[in-house]
Amino acid sequence: MSVSLYRTMQLIRSSEEQLARCHARGLVHGACHTYVGQEAIATGVCAHLNGDDAIFSTHRGHGHALAKGMPPGELFAELFGRETGCSRGRGGSMHLFSPEIGMMGTSGIVGPSILQAAGAGYSFSLRKTEQVAVAFFGDGATNNGAFHEGLNMAAIWKLPVLFVCENNQFATEVPFSDAAGNPDVASRAAAYGLPGLQLDGNDVVAISQAAQEAVARARSGAGPTLLECKTYRTRPHSEGMGDYTYRTREDVAAWRERCPIKRLRATLLAAGEATEAELDAIDAEIQTHVSQVSAAAEQAPWPSPGAATTHVYSPVRSVVEPGVSATRELSFAAATLEALDQEMAANPNIFVFGEGIGIRGGNFGTTVGLYAKYGAQRLRDTPIAERGFVGMACGAAMTGARPVIDFMFIDFINDAFGELVNQIAKMQYMSSGRLKMPVLLRGCIGIGHAAATHHSGSYHSIYSHIPGLRVVIPSTPYDAKGLFLHALRSDDPVLFLEPRELMAVKGPVPTEAYEIEFGKARILREGSQITVVGIALMAQRALAAAGQLATEGISVEVIDPRTVSPLDTATILKSVRKTGRLLIVDEAFAPCSLGAEIAAQIADQGFDFLDAPIRRINGAFAPTPYSPTLEAAVIPALDQIVAGIRRLAHE
Amino acid sequence: MPIDITVPRLGWSMEEGTFAGWLVPSGSPVTVGQPIYSLESDKVTMDVEALDAGTLHIPDDAPVAGATVVVGQLLGHLLQGNEASPRARATALALGIDIATVTPREGATRIIEADVLKVVRPAAKLMEEAFRAPHFYLHADADATALASLRNALLPLLPKRVSYNDILIKAVAVALKQHPRLNAHWVDNAIVQRTQIHIGLAVDADDRLLVPVIRNADQKSIADIAADRAALVERCRQKKATREDLADGSVTLTNLGTFGVDRFQAILNPPQSAILAIGRIAQRPVVVDGQVVARLTVPISLSVDHRVADGLAAARFLQAIVELVEAPLRLALIQ
Numbered sequence: 001m002s003v004s005l006y007r008t009m010q011l012i013r014s015s016e017e018q019l020a021r022c023h024a025r026g027l028v029h030g031a032c033h034t035y036v037g038q039e040a041i042a043t044g045v046c047a048h049l050n051g052d053d054a055i056f057s058t059h060r061g062h063g064h065a066l067a068k069g070m071p072p073g074e075l076f077a078e079l080f081g082r083e084t085g086c087s088r089g090r091g092g093s094m095h096l097f098s099p100e101i102g103m104m105g106t107s108g109i110v111g112p113s114i115l116q117a118a119g120a121g122y123s124f125s126l127r128k129t130e131q132v133a134v135a136f137f138g139d140g141a142t143n144n145g146a147f148h149e150g151l152n153m154a155a156i157w158k159l160p161v162l163f164v165c166e167n168n169q170f171a172t173e174v175p176f177s178d179a180a181g182n183p184d185v186a187s188r189a190a191a192y193g194l195p196g197l198q199l200d201g202n203d204v205v206a207i208s209q210a211a212q213e214a215v216a217r218a219r220s221g222a223g224p225t226l227l228e229c230k231t232y233r234t235r236p237h238s239e240g241m242g243d244y245t246y247r248t249r250e251d252v253a254a255w256r257e258r259c260p261i262k263r264l265r266a267t268l269l270a271a272g273e274a275t276e277a278e279l280d281a282i283d284a285e286i287q288t289h290v291s292q293v294s295a296a297a298e299q300a301p302w303p304s305p306g307a308a309t310t311h312v313y314s315p316v317r318s319v320v321e322p323g324v325s326a327t328r329e330l331s332f333a334a335a336t337l338e339a340l341d342q343e344m345a346a347n348p349n350i351f352v353f354g355e356g357i358g359i360r361g362g363n364f365g366t367t368v369g370l371y372a373k374y375g376a377q378r379l380r381d382t383p384i385a386e387r388g389f390v391g392m393a394c395g396a397a398m399t400g401a402r403p404v405i406d407f408m409f410i411d412f413i414n415d416a417f418g419e420l421v422n423q424i425a426k427m428q429y430m431s432s433g434r435l436k437m438p439v440l441l442r443g444c445i446g447i448g449h450a451a452a453t454h455h456s457g458s459y460h461s462i463y464s465h466i467p468g469l470r471v472v473i474p475s476t477p478y479d480a481k482g483l484f485l486h487a488l489r490s491d492d493p494v495l496f497l498e499p500r501e502l503m504a505v506k507g508p509v510p511t512e513a514y515e516i517e518f519g520k521a522r523i524l525r526e527g528s529q530i531t532v533v534g535i536a537l538m539a540q541r542a543l544a545a546a547g548q549l550a551t552e553g554i555s556v557e558v559i560d561p562r563t564v565s566p567l568d569t570a571t572i573l574k575s576v577r578k579t580g581r582l583l584i585v586d587e588a589f590a591p592c593s594l595g596a597e598i599a600a601q602i603a604d605q606g607f608d609f610l611d612a613p614i615r616r617i618n619g620a621f622a623p624t625p626y627s628p629t630l631e632a633a634v635i636p637a638l639d640q641i642v643a644g645i646r647r648l649a650h651e
Numbered sequence: 652m653p654i655d656i657t658v659p660r661l662g663w664s665m666e667e668g669t670f671a672g673w674l675v676p677s678g679s680p681v682t683v684g685q686p687i688y689s690l691e692s693d694k695v696t697m698d699v700e701a702l703d704a705g706t707l708h709i710p711d712d713a714p715v716a717g718a719t720v721v722v723g724q725l726l727g728h729l730l731q732g733n734e735a736s737p738r739a740r741a742t743a744l745a746l747g748i749d750i751a752t753v754t755p756r757e758g759a760t761r762i763i764e765a766d767v768l769k770v771v772r773p774a775a776k777l778m779e780e781a782f783r784a785p786h787f788y789l790h791a792d793a794d795a796t797a798l799a800s801l802r803n804a805l806l807p808l809l810p811k812r813v814s815y816n817d818i819l820i821k822a823v824a825v826a827l828k829q830h831p832r833l834n835a836h837w838v839d840n841a842i843v844q845r846t847q848i849h850i851g852l853a854v855d856a857d858d859r860l861l862v863p864v865i866r867n868a869d870q871k872s873i874a875d876i877a878a879d880r881a882a883l884v885e886r887c888r889q890k891k892a893t894r895e896d897l898a899d900g901s902v903t904l905t906n907l908g909t910f911g912v913d914r915f916q917a918i919l920n921p922p923q924s925a926i927l928a929i930g931r932i933a934q935r936p937v938v939v940d941g942q943v944v945a946r947l948t949v950p951i952s953l954s955v956d957h958r959v960a961d962g963l964a965a966a967r968f969l970q971a972i973v974e975l976v977e978a979p980l981r982l983a984l985i986q
Binding site: 580607608609610611612651 | 736737738739740741761763764765
């Protein structure tokens with residue numbers, strides 16, 4: 001057992017030193033963060049993990065990958081930017097993915113590994129798989145909100161997680177002692193109600209023993225453990241960087257003397273578990289192996305440039321929508337509730353995170369009655385910790401669950417922007433399609449009822465700018481149910497935005513489970529003289545305007561895109577080809593907006609169809625005010641839309 | 652953007668003056684330095700020259716002659732070449748219309764597709780209109796022996812390659828001069844008699860049917876007609892035909908003979924009241940002096956709007972055409 005630990009640590013050390021040489025030779029194109037000096041931690045923890053246990057790592061993740069079983073050739077090829085790299089050349093040092101061996105990814109952002117491991121723990125617990133998740137993170141992450149939110153939630157729900165803090169005493173170049181009010185990380189566990197142990201991070205035997213107990217505790221259902229492993233990296237933060245502006249040569253030299261590999265070697269020799277000759281033979285064998293895989297990686301093929309934009313999304317699944325022929329009427333909110341109920345009954349991997357979505361059934365009745373049917377674990381009331389539970393949803397989706405997050409008001413999602421944009425949106429791409437990301441994020445949007453600025457935003461333009469996300473905004477109950485069900489079955493992350501002023505509006509909805517494909521606009525009304533694209537509430541308002549204008553003899557075609565990412569420009573283009581005029585109405589702000597995008601695309605592809613400039617009507621470029629008179633002044637009113645259409649039709 | 656035409660200050664002290672009228676009509680192309688309107692101050696009357704080129708647009712509310720105007724007051728606009736919408740340009744290109752010949756509708760400064768369509772009404776609308784006209788049809792086969800001889804004789808003599816159509820256009824123009832009843836349009840439920848003779852020729856330009864017009868064909872030699880026809884067809888195929896090229900035909904001639912069509916009937920090209928459909932010139936059996944012999948003939952069908960002409964007038968017109976085709980030397984002699 002201990003010889004095997006020695007072998008793993010030596011493999012890590014040998015690989016890192018070879019990578020440092022390769023970096024100096026220019027073979028590593030970007031950053032190269034080595035794990036030299038910290039080998040005992042990954043080695044001691046991973047020794048107790050099964051192949052299907054999941055680890056989540058940091059920007060300094062080479063050692064974690066190797067300890068979890070990644071062949072070193074895949075690591076070298078990745079840093080060399082080659083097709084045979086573990087991330088197919090998409091990641092480099094900071095973004096290593098090998099989900100096949102439970103290496104769920106490293107991250108260039110500090111903190112997400114904590115949340116993703118907690119989310120994986122939630123997934124394992126929900127699906128009763130007896131797997132364990134491990135978060136590796138540095139001391140820097142312990143001063144980050146992810147640490148607080150992740151440890152808290154893992155403790156509440158007794159998730160099978162190990163939180164392994166590698167306290168190497170510097171967050172990049174900032175000493176931990178200057179950055180922590182309480183520099184005793186292990187003691188912070190008490191704040192969340194889980195055990196915290198401080199360990200010598202250079203003593204692999206101690207770490208291995210502690211990890212063994214923590215893994216057993218996790219597997220038994222007793223909950224998470226925090227292990228603080230005090231250590232030191234003896235190479236710079238990143239290869240090529242200066243090292244002695246924030247620490248001294250003497251300090252580094254002293255820690256080199258405390259090398260964890262030397263220490264284990266002495267232990268093994270003293271205990272008679274191995275001879276000098278045997279350990280020398282291991283060293284030589286590893287050195288030879290590493291040299292060989294390094295040389296082979298230099299010869300590995302480059303990825304094809306044609307693959308640079310593949311795996312941003314899962315393959316599109318085409319569906320046929322039934323059409324609005326139903327006679328039964330449901331409200332918008334009830335329509336999505338029916339879809340959620342139907343799909344939760346069919347798929348036990350779906351669970352819902354949110355505040356008050358359990359017994360209470362959601363602020364807008366989005367989960368009414370489901371708690372009684374599916375229980376607390378699938379209808380999970382959460383702390384108010386948006387970044388935390390969005391990060392957890394990412395980890396849960398990476399490990400086989402299908403999370404739904406109910407934000408109530410979508411304004412709250414912005415607290416989780418980093419987890420959504422840097423992690424969830426990029427995960428399928430970074431893993432070359434080997435990880436799926438079925439996360440449904442829902443919440444209401446839009447101005448009305450004096451909700452004021454923190455409960456009225458429309459952020460579809462921001463999120464449709466992000467590759468990897470789907471952004472859906474229905475305006476009718478029929479569309480809401482079909483699109484919601486499609487989102488629940490999608491392997492892509494979907495923002496499902498619900499116009500609050502329409503949530504109580506009733507319309508015909510088929511009883512059966514049906515799907516509406518993303519990227520298919522609906523023509524709400526046919527017309528010949530002017531095309532109006534309306535988003536969310538504005539789609540319905542444009543429809544009302546079109547009705548008024550028909551009495552004046554102005555024939556208006558109204559299009560609801562239904563989804564803004566993907567955006568069905570073909571339907572809009574076809575309409576403009578007929579009418580020659582385009583107006584886009586959106587209560588969201590105009591600059592860099594969806595309307596700007598539609599205008600650009602139609603000007604680009606349909607310039608010769610235009611008889612007049614493309615015009616937009618947007619909400620005011622200001623936060624939403626409270627007072628009804630102020631509120632009415634920032635959102636496009638019906639008469640404003642009528643006048644805008646009339647003006648453009650005659651322009 | 653259109654360029655504004657405003658009242659200039661004539662002399663040091665002028666604050667207002669009298670607008671004395673436009674020198675060019677709205678919609679005309681204007682060049683730099685061209686006098687475009689007259690303005691009176693208390694000292695002088697001056698023809699004011701354009702500072703910029705463009706197409707003159709006189710708005711509805713522009714001052715009329717005799718009105719008092721103040722310095723800086725807006726008189727009109729010079730539309731620039733790019734004042735058509737992208738859609739209008741694309742449509743004009745597709746229809747072979749020069750956008751410079753299109754003017755915007757009243758009160759507007761930008762040319763839109765509807766303005767282009769006013770110049771050349773869309774084919775579908777035209778056909779509906781044509782179909783509503785009460786047609787009747789007359790048919791005759793003319794002996795084409797002399798016609799072929801004349802063409803063969805002219806071919807080496809003229810710079811442009813003479814076609815049968817060139818000679819037939821001349822024949823129709825001369826016949827129309829002799830039978831002016833057929834040189835009339837049906838407009839707003841009334842006959843509008845015409846004096847000039849412009850013959851339209853149906854042309855296939857890149858799968859679009861255009862009808863360029865040989866103006867005053869009765870007064871032109873076959874050589875001139877051939878030259879005009881060649882230039883017009885080229886412009887149509889290059890999509891550079893102007894409004895002038897396509898407007899105001901008296902009657903139309905359409906020839907499908909080269910496509911192997913023996914004979915056919917054409918529908919009218921409104922508001923024209925007659926159209927001639929020419930079939931294939933070929934050897935056909937005819938009876939001469941009780942014997943069936945092979946002769947070169949050309950089938951001619953005449954379609955007529957019954958509201959404009961009756962059967963007898965049409966028959967006489969067709970008879971005159973046949974006579975001219977069978978003895979075409981006269982056509983070569985008439986200038």
